[in-house]
Amino acid sequence: MKDYTPRDWLPHEKPSLPGSPSTPEHPSLKRLAFALVGLLVALTGGLGNSLVIANLPYLQGSLGATTAEMAWLPAAYVMTNVSMNLLLVKFRQQFGLRAFTEVFLVLYALVTFAHLFVNDLNSAIAVRAAHGMVGAALTSLGLYYMIQAFPSKWRLKALVLGLGASQLALPLARLFSEDLLQIAEWRGLYLFELGMALLSLGCVFLLKLPPGDRFKTFEALDFLTFTLLASGVALLCAVLSLGRIDWWLEATWIGYASVGSIVLIMAGLAIEHNRDNPMLMTRWLGSGTMIRLGLSVILIRMVLSEQSTGAVGFMQTLNMSSQQLHSLYVVMLLGSVAGLVISALTINPKHLYLPVIISLALMATGSVMDSYSNNLTRPGNLYISQFLLAFGGTFFLGPTMIYGMGNVLSNPRNLISFSVLFGICQNLGGLIGAALLGTFQIVREKFHSSHIVEHLTLLDPRVEARVQSGGSAVGSLIADPSLRNLQGIRSLAAAATREANVLAYNDVFMLIAVIAILTMIWISIRALWLRCTTKAVAPTPAIPSVQPSGATST
Template sequence: MSEPQKASTADWIAVFAGALGALVATLDISIVNSALPEIQGEIGATGTEGTWISTGYLVSEVVIIPLTAWLTRLLGTRTLLLISVVTFTVFSMTCGLSHSLPMMILGRVGQGFTGGALIPAAQTIIRTRLPARQMPVGMAIFGLIVLLGPLAGPVLGGWLTENVSWRWCFFINLPVAIGLMTLLLIGLKHEKIRWEVLRTADWLGILGLATCLSSLTVVLEEGQREQWFDSDLICILSVASVIGFILLMVAQATAPHPVIKLRLLLERSYASVIVIVLTIGTALYGMLYVLPQFLGTVSGYNALQTGRVLVLSGIPAFLLMPILPRMLEKMNLRISVIIGLLCFAGGCFLNLHLTGESDGAAFVASQLLIGTGQMLSLLPLNQASVGAVSKEDAPDAAGLYNMARNLGGSIGLALLGTFIDRRDEFHTDILRSTLDANAPLVQERLSAMTASFARNGADQAYAQSQALASLSQTIDLQSLVMTYSDCFWVLGVALLASIPLTLLLKTPRRQADAVLGGH
């Protein structure tokens, strides 16, 4: 039976429902970042404890994403999404009403565990409800959502915190959930629960997957703050992660129906997609970490000002979304991914010449180029990921794809945290060693600063100490600027290194032509 030429109205309603669910889930990853200081102050959490507000969400989300395919087979797409939306809303209200850290962490873990299923489900709906000819449009919508969610989160969170209350970062999910449930009921058909899936479940694989991913995510997120293997917690979780991985591999070899189809990675085209997406996830979340750090510590920007700079990279996504699907019909998928990776890397390299005077204006060109690169690479990679597997394997492929992006982000943040500490120390030592206290230029600078402080009423001894402190702060600032420049360089090189893998990608367009008779 041939595939329909065009999707029905119900199909498009289902696609938009899935996209809206994915937007809510990706938005809530970062919406609390701007509000963290206010949240910590009100619930009585320290800075270190407050990191679990973000980590709790990421840990539970990365566990549920690869399990979504199995849950879809068990419950059906509509039932799973409706349960996810209702419980996600309940946990959102729990966060908004929180007055203690345990209650907040419980709410965030619940949000991640229920909202995480919305992301791969959206990709699965696109793969299963749209004909091949219209799939690029659906993937463009999904790609836009994945990009804009993390970018818009800090802006929306900052605005709500400053103008209403941080609690509305969570309460805002209620009206969205009502609209989403309406779309799901209209666009998706009810499917019977398949209890036999539960009876024959790969429980060893589920246990191994949950243990491995949750432990690994905590290690990556908290390792730098806990001084890595100097911490008993990190050591225990590292061992747990290895044990979980072993259990997962045993289940892959022995279970008749593994909970997650890692055999998909034996397909070279799909495996190359996963590695590239892992790299893009590292660069994407790395940029979302390094750029706010620079603007906050060097430029003195607040959360809302920083968010406005970050969201610049979303402009190309809006501009390209209407035309990119048609462009990809004419352009080879590999070429698009290569151009996208080059643009993304080029945007990183534009940030190599930062100074202590750089502000948001210095990032306009690089953000626009990075946004262009993300759209040109992620959209065809979405297509390549579903085009490399059968329609039956689409849910599993979507779960692995989204898990790779999120896991890449966690790996990137862990590596960058350590890299920043080491490079900052390195640059500080180099700068201090090159400044001779007896050098004429140093003496001239110190004399000028001492005179300036003395004119403002300080005695000579205090003015000299202020001048030395000011020089030390200047050294620290310059070493920090050089460190952030190094981060952009590393991210750019990582993106360039993934380009050879694009040669292994398969273009789904040929498959679509075969389905449609070459028309």
């Protein structure tokens, strides 16, 4: 197997960005191998958190923790994962891709192995935090392998597939992870992931990425900035993850954490803003282009929370088990795969707004369909709506990333800033969506419950009949009439709570639809404005193949 070195590079083989691999020509079989390894690595990284998210209720018993305590497991992963691109990009640039690949995959395997020795919640949170730090490297690694699998003329398609592959991890985890729990509970999940990590490690040792440029990038002040920003973002993630569980205005720590996150983030940005050679280009991040890009990613990720917080939560409220939701998870997976494939086939750098608008339209349609649910709704009634949401969730991702990359190619110094912006907006968008929708559902459930209960009186013959019916259902078990009557009242109260939850989830689905429609209108107006003003000024100049045409604003 030929080892490509810088002196072998042709003009089209040179790395397009600092820290990225060179792109030499490969034979067809080797391209297929790169694609398979890229998919394997991306899924391994995505499953790191997806296996826990999909099985939180089942892990609660094995760890002996409350619901609020279990919420710290996915929160700890995100808290350490979200800011790691600040260091990972510079690590690749200074120490090279091969060192990056091997070091972080070995660390990933070791941390996964450590999960097998978890015996309580505290140790579980510790290894989840470590997992988040090393897991951040696998998404970009999978992307680089996928890029090697395609010729230069299909580089955008490779970017879409590499970026979206990790998005398939959550529906996959929901499909098969329950079987893993039957092997050894918590350890069953991580025996599987350890196998994935070791398989990925063996594959990347056998099939190495071509080398890229290396140069000194780290400065002493980088670590101070990273400490401040990572700590501040971690506190913010903790607040967003636990706020609706501990409740926003009741838990004292939420207030302290919120203040701390603001102070730490502002201190880190202030240092970067005044540095001669900053990691984060704060002036560029504060431009209208990047603010609009970040806001659009956050809003779309909020809409995507409909599936995890909305549809799945709604089905669980109706006491649907994972086995009963199996077919729905298959539909979600098929929708995600379809969106990813069609996005790769149709990606056009001259029309990057259109896929985002289509995605929002599909997600709004799916949310409106779900908003007419009732207590007889079953997984089969959600197939079409959830397929549309899953399709939109992967269809928008590649075009959005490529749009931002256009600004990076024009000035490679913006690479770290863009990587951090995109990663933080992706993660915070999901957290904000879950926090907003979860809080809204709780508030609306209390509202509907109060309205339902105030009309329930034993003076109403229909209510009295319902109480008697609930009591007669346990007549063979309870002889005392007063206890049977009490049981009937409890049965009616449970039915009232269920109906209030159904109405609350319908409100959540409609809120998601409204957010999607408003975001779609905003992006459509922006696209129309740019088309009109761009034509009036001058034609778009030629740009590199991986840079979207006219990518000057979003």
